[in-house]
Amino acid sequence: MRTPYLIARRLVQFMVLMLFFGTAHWGWELAGAPLLRGDLSASDFAGVVPMADPFATLQLFLTGHLLATRVVVGAALVLLFYGLLGGRVFCSWVCPINPVTDLAAWTRRRLGIEGRMMHLSRTLRFWLLGLGLGLSALSGVAAFEWISPIGMLHRAVIFGAGAGWIAIVGIFLFDLLFVPHGWCGHLCPLGAFYSLVGRVAQVRIGFDAKTCTHCGECTIICPEPHVLNLKRAAEAGMVASGDCTNCGRCIPVCPEGTLSFAWRGQCEPAPPAPPAAPAGRNQ
C-alpha cells in the first residue's frame, strides 16, 4: 500500500469531527460526562480535560480581557500536545480544511492544471498572523476567529451549516484555479502559528542522507515542497522546517525508504562529506 498515512489522516480527521458531532447530537458520554463537548476552538473531554485553540485564546487575550482559567489551561495543553507531535500536525491530521485543499490539489493533478495565476509568498501567512493579532488588539474582537473558514467549516459540520459552505467552495476554487496550495501553504494564519510551534516540535520527518538518491519524488507530492531542501535535511538529519505538516506523504513515495517519522533527538546529522577525490583517479 502506497498511502497508509493518507488513510490514517482521513480517519483521524473524520473521527475528531465525529466525536464532536456525536456528543452534540447523540449525547455520547464517557463516565457520565459529555464525551467531547465543543468544537475545535475549545472543547472539554469527558468533563475533565479542557482543550482550546491556543491561537484563538491568544486573540481573545489580546482584546484586553481576563480569561477564565479553563480556556487558558486548555490552550496550554493543546500547545504542549502539538509541541510534542509536530506543530502543523494539526493542519494535516485534524483541520477539516485539509481534505478540501487536498481535494483541490488532487483535482489539479488529475486535470493537469499547472501553474499559478498570481505569485504569493509563503511568508505571507506569517504577516497575516501578525496582522490578525494586531487587529484583535485594535478591534476588540478575535480577528481571525471572526472570518476563519476553518471555524466556519467545523461549526457547519458540528452545529449545522449556514452559508459557510460558500467560503469552503471559495477556498477549493482558489487552490484549484489560482494558487496551488494557496490557502494552507500561503495564507492561513493558524497554519503559520502552528508552524512556529513546529520549529521546536519533537516528532519530525527523519532523513537518512546515506540512502537518498535525489530523485525528487518527495518534493512532487509535498504540499510544502520548500521544507524538503535535501541539503538542509541532510545537515539536520530531518526535515527541520516548522512548515512541514508531518502529513507523511513523502514517506511511502520514497523508493529508497530515506524518510520516516522520528523523534527529533534520534535524528543524526549526516557525517561531513569525505574530501573530494583528486581528479584523474576515478577507479
Added chain:
Amino acid sequence: MAGAERSRRDFFQRLARGAGGAVLGGSVWAYLLQEQAHATPFALRPPGALDEEDFLATCIKCGQCVVDCPYDTLDLAKVGDPVPIGTPHFVPRTTPCFMCPDIPCVKACPTGALDPGLTDIAQAEMGIAVLVDHENCLSWRGLRCEICHRDCPLTNTAITVEPHPRKLSKHAVFVPVVHSDACTGCGVCEKSCPLPEPAIKVLPPALAKGKLGEHYRFGWTTENAITQEFDPAEVAPEDIGSRLQESMDYLNEGLTP
C-alpha cells in the same frame, strides 16, 4: 557603493509595499469585523452573558453552552444569520430559555463570556419582555387572555396583570405589565402569545430600556423630597381646627346666594 544604494532602495521599496499591503489588507479585515460586530442589536444571548461588547470579545465560539442546553434553546449563529458569526443566541418564538436552576450553559463556558458569577437564574438579564403591540394584544382588546402572565416562570413578579380603565365603559381591561427589574428575558411569554405574530417580544436590555436623566427628582415621593428635614408632625399648626374651617370658608366663598 552603488550596490549598497540599490539594496537600500530595494529595502525601502519592500518596506513600503509591505506597509501598503498591511494597511489595505488590515482595513478590509477590520471592515469585515466591524460589519459582523454590528450585525444586529437584536441578538439574545445565553444567561450570564457579559455586556455585548465584552461578550463578543471573549466568546471563543466553541458551542459548549449549545451542547449542554437541555432544551436545544441555544444555537451558534451561522454564516448569513443576522447575528455575529459563530456566537450563541436564541430565538424565543422558536424555543425560549426555560431557566434551568443549575444553569448548565454558564457552567459549560470555558472563557467566562458567560459570567460564572451568575448562580441564581432569576437574576439573569438575557433581555426584557416588552408588550410592543397594544393594538393587537388580546388583553388590551378587552379579552381575558393573559396567557403570557400565566406562563411566565416568574409570574406576578416579572409580569403582573393590572386593571386599566376602558374609555367610557364601566368595565376595566386587564393588561399584562412587565416589570423590568424582575424579567429575565427568558422569552416564554413571547413563545406562548397566541397571536400569529406575538404582541409581546423580548428585546435585549439595551434596546428595551430608557434612561432617566440623573438630575430628575420626583417631588411627590418621600425618598426624593427636596425638603429632607420636613416632618409634618413637627410643623403642624396647633389651631388646626380653625385653619380647617378657614379653608372650607375659602372654598365655599361665593356659593351662598
